[in-house]
Amino acid sequence: MNSIDGARPYVSAFAPFRLTLARHYRGMRKVDLARHLNVTPSAVTQLESGASRPKASTLAQISLSLGFPPAFFAADGRRRRLDDHGRAFFRSLRSTRQLDRDQAEAQAFFASEILDTIERHVRLPASDLPTTLYAPEEATLQDIEQRAIRLRDLWSVPAGPTASMVRLLEAHGVVVTRCVIEADEVHAFSRWFAHRPLVVLSADRNDLPRLRFDAAHELGHLVLHAEVEPGNRILEQQAHRFAAAFLMPKDEIAGQLPPTFRLDEYGHLKEVWGVSMQALLYRARDLRRMTDATFRRAMIRLSALGRRKNEPYPLYGHEPSALWPRAKEILATRGVGVDAVAHDARLPLDFVSRVFEDDYDERPALFG
Amino acid sequence: MNLDPYLGDSGAVIDAVVRAYRRTYAINVRRFDPKAGDDSHTFGTQNWRGGLHHLEQEFNRMPGVRVDRPNNHLRITLRTGVTLRPYRAHFEGEYLAFFPISETRARVARDNTYTFFEYSASFAPGLLPVNELVIQHDGDHLEGLRAIYIGAPLDGEDPAKGWFLSECIYARDTTVADDIDISDERDSTTTVPFTERKAPDVHVFAEDRSSGDGTESKHDPAGNE
Numbered sequence: 001m002n003s004i005d006g007a008r009p010y011v012s013a014f015a016p017f018r019l020t021l022a023r024h025y026r027g028m029r030k031v032d033l034a035r036h037l038n039v040t041p042s043a044v045t046q047l048e049s050g051a052s053r054p055k056a057s058t059l060a061q062i063s064l065s066l067g068f069p070p071a072f073f074a075a076d077g078r079r080r081r082l083d084d085h086g087r088a089f090f091r092s093l094r095s096t097r098q099l100d101r102d103q104a105e106a107q108a109f110f111a112s113e114i115l116d117t118i119e120r121h122v123r124l125p126a127s128d129l130p131t132t133l134y135a136p137e138e139a140t141l142q143d144i145e146q147r148a149i150r151l152r153d154l155w156s157v158p159a160g161p162t163a164s165m166v167r168l169l170e171a172h173g174v175v176v177t178r179c180v181i182e183a184d185e186v187h188a189f190s191r192w193f194a195h196r197p198l199v200v201l202s203a204d205r206n207d208l209p210r211l212r213f214d215a216a217h218e219l220g221h222l223v224l225h226a227e228v229e230p231g232n233r234i235l236e237q238q239a240h241r242f243a244a245a246f247l248m249p250k251d252e253i254a255g256q257l258p259p260t261f262r263l264d265e266y267g268h269l270k271e272v273w274g275v276s277m278q279a280l281l282y283r284a285r286d287l288r289r290m291t292d293a294t295f296r297r298a299m300i301r302l303s304a305l306g307r308r309k310n311e312p313y314p315l316y317g318h319e320p321s322a323l324w325p326r327a328k329e330i331l332a333t334r335g336v337g338v339d340a341v342a343h344d345a346r347l348p349l350d351f352v353s354r355v356f357e358d359d360y361d362e363r364p365a366l367f368g
Numbered sequence: 369m370n371l372d373p374y375l376g377d378s379g380a381v382i383d384a385v386v387r388a389y390r391r392t393y394a395i396n397v398r399r400f401d402p403k404a405g406d407d408s409h410t411f412g413t414q415n416w417r418g419g420l421h422h423l424e425q426e427f428n429r430m431p432g433v434r435v436d437r438p439n440n441h442l443r444i445t446l447r448t449g450v451t452l453r454p455y456r457a458h459f460e461g462e463y464l465a466f467f468p469i470s471e472t473r474a475r476v477a478r479d480n481t482y483t484f485f486e487y488s489a490s491f492a493p494g495l496l497p498v499n500e501l502v503i504q505h506d507g508d509h510l511e512g513l514r515a516i517y518i519g520a521p522l523d524g525e526d527p528a529k530g531w532f533l534s535e536c537i538y539a540r541d542t543t544v545a546d547d548i549d550i551s552d553e554r555d556s557t558t559t560v561p562f563t564e565r566k567a568p569d570v571h572v573f574a575e576d577r578s579s580g581d582g583t584e585s586k587h588d589p590a591g592n593e
Contacts, residue, residue, distance in 0.1 A: 119575075121574065122575055160565070167567035255428070264436075264437060265436060273562060327572050
């Protein structure tokens with residue numbers, strides 16, 4: 001069967017929004033795709049708006065250009081659209097390119113498609129994010145601190161430094177995946193897909209404190225904010241404070257934060273708590289363990305050392321997922337390989353493999 | 369010998385040191401595994417790191433005491449101004465010795481000697497003129513913790529005799545197992561590093577929903593979607 005014949009069964013069921021998704025995932029603008037297809041950009045617009053339907057030959061060409069199977073472009077009967085379930089939290093709309101956001105959102109959508117597929121075979125932990133901790137925009141930072149502590153209590157997180165944030169989220173039904181794009185501006189984001197919260201962490205696998213803080217920040221959004229308002233600075237500030245309080249509870253860390261800045265002391269705390277030195281300094285200032293002037297001097301000193309971006313006492317690596325490898329293991333016992341999941345979800349095999357192979361890093365895995 | 373002039377509340381300080389090392393040795397004896405390649409060297413290293421950790425835990429709670437780690441070596445500054453630093457005990461024959469095998473060790477002994485000779489007159493009557501005390505712990509993976517000493521080393525030719533003071537603060541009957549409870553060790557403190565904490569289990573189970581709920585496991589290419 002040639003590629004045109006292979007595409008023919010899906011023409012009548014062509015779902016325009018799936019073309020948009022595939023294009024977004026590949027980081028292409030309409031003009032880029034048009035060039036690949038040798039059509040005008042407005043022809044792509046018409047296809048994506050549903051104003052026109054592709055011929056089998058065009059669908060075959062789309063499939064080849066975007067690297068998605070023809071079946072992917074057919075509607076699946078669920079009338080599902082990307083924005084059916086709200087939008088994702090992005091830290092800053094100004095610093096994140098629309099192209100990158102679209103790409104990241106498409107990835108999150110595909111991850112949810114994989115979940116739909118595998119949940120026919122495996123039962124994942126049910127989401128138990130409380131709905132009682134929503135915070136209004138006018139909530140004080142003290143309110144946010146209390147909510148973070150309340151969640152630690154509800155989830156019975158032991159006192160002291162939090163072990164793996166990824167495992168903690170997964171144990172409570174939040175699915176975590178890594179961004180496949182390398183856009184540094186897309187730190188991390190989160191969103192709901194039906195009953196399932198999803199957190200997408202940065203592709204960077206070598207900055208453990210940042211990844212842990214990002215995970216806690218996104219947890220903050222999921223717990224505090226019922227309404228998604230990407231780029232809202234107040235909500236971002238709340239999520240940030242939530243992350244700080246969740247990872248460094250006031251009553252447990254305040255006594256350990258020295259009022260003056262010494263690299264070795266803060267370096268040691270960094271190694272114990274798994275947060276960056278800068279996060280510790282902010283915490284020391286916010287908890288009034290350090291004066292504003294000392295805080296400023298400390299940050300200037302870190303900058304002068306050229307170490308704001310590349311801190312001393314580095315903590316490399318990432319927190320591997322337990323959920324994806326375990327699901328893969330169970331699927332394998334049933335004879336369902338990653339290729340079968342890709343086929344069922346109608347997604348490119350390389351993407352599905354990457355989602356399952358969360359722990360391909362060569363460095364020793366923490367919390368194994 | 370009354371150690372109050374050096375340690376302040378010597379009872380509290382000694383209790384804290386003893387608790388720290390009893391816990392350290394108990395944990396490391398329990399996890400010692402020759403099949404995993406453990407030997408006296410790994411045991412010593414674990415005691416070293418574990419001792420720093422447990423001392424830090426104990427003294428962080430003590431009012432007026434400052435704990436820090438210059439050059440990654442624990443320093444406990446007591447209310448009296450005297451500093452305490454932990455080391456493993458070494459013996460020269462039957463004598464406890466303090467070999468200046470590191471820069472810090474050499475400096476500790478040198479500082480005490482210098483203070484002793486230069487400033488003896490300025491110390492209050494009855495107070496021995498030294499500022500640097502060392503904790504020395506002794507034990508192995510078979511018997512666990514045997515003894516702990518607190519001493520003030522001096523800089524001299526014979527490391528086995530160069531002590532200004534040396535007191536055994538703890539000696540255990542090693543024919544009886546140490547009964548210290550370490551069951552709450554992992555999660556009861558706020559100073560166990562995040563990497564050493566137990567991450568929660570993620571429960572993923574097999575489930576068959578391909579029949580019964582009407583969900584098909586295969587995509588139907590016939591266009592019935």
